[in-house]
Amino acid sequence: MALHDPADLRKFYEDARLDEGGLAADPLSQFDAWFADAVGAELPEPNAMILATVNGDGTPSTRTVLLKGYGPEDFRFFTNHGSRKARAISGDPRVSLLFPWHPIRRQVIVEGIAERLSREESAAYFRTRPHGSQLGAWASEHQSAVVRREELESRYAELARRWLDEVPLPDFWGGYRVLPVSVEFWQGRPNRLHDRLRYRRPDPAELDKWVVERLSP
Secondary structure, eight states: OOSSOGGGOOOOOOSOOOOGGGOOSSHHHHHHHHHHHHHHTTOSSTTEEEEEEEOTTSOEEEEEEEOOEEOSSOEEEEEETTSHHHHHHHHOOEEEEEEEEGGGTEEEEEEEEEEEOOHHHHHHHHTTSOHHHHHHHHHTTTTTSOOOHHHHHHHHHHHHHHOSSOOOOOTTEEEEEEEEEEEEEEEOOGGGOOEEEEEEOSSTTOTTOOEEEEOOO
């Protein structure tokens, strides 16, 4: 027996709104404005996003990753190239991103195509990571594989002794860019009459052409 019934948990949204007339000309500019609002509202990790992929037999999977860059054409994140998400992307590059900014009654849903960043771009970002995070990338070389905690910590300690200063970029680690084909901005409204405005690219080859559509809530 559940301690709390999810059906009894209701949130009544205030009268915020999202109108076509107030939208930016392109979705990345609109995202930039909303991301600034999320940061200004001091949300915990506003760059956290849910990445959805599909593996070779059609099984979907999701996980939370951190957005590490965006605009003017893409959203960027970094991961182990041997991870489950990376293997899924190599088989089917179609992905979805979800930014769940619940405290400000907003969410952004991105659908697009993921592709690897160059090694030079990955190296440039890797150099900005804290020393411990750089070591952690090496320690979890076989990401998504079964491991004992003691084994992981032992590997980290060994690497910390080896690289006291500069840590090289692992061959198995790097970035991805997601080129959006649609970006939906969701604003909670009273009585579940939410605003849902979607930018859609009618021709994937034309990166600067977007149409805006209002979706029924």
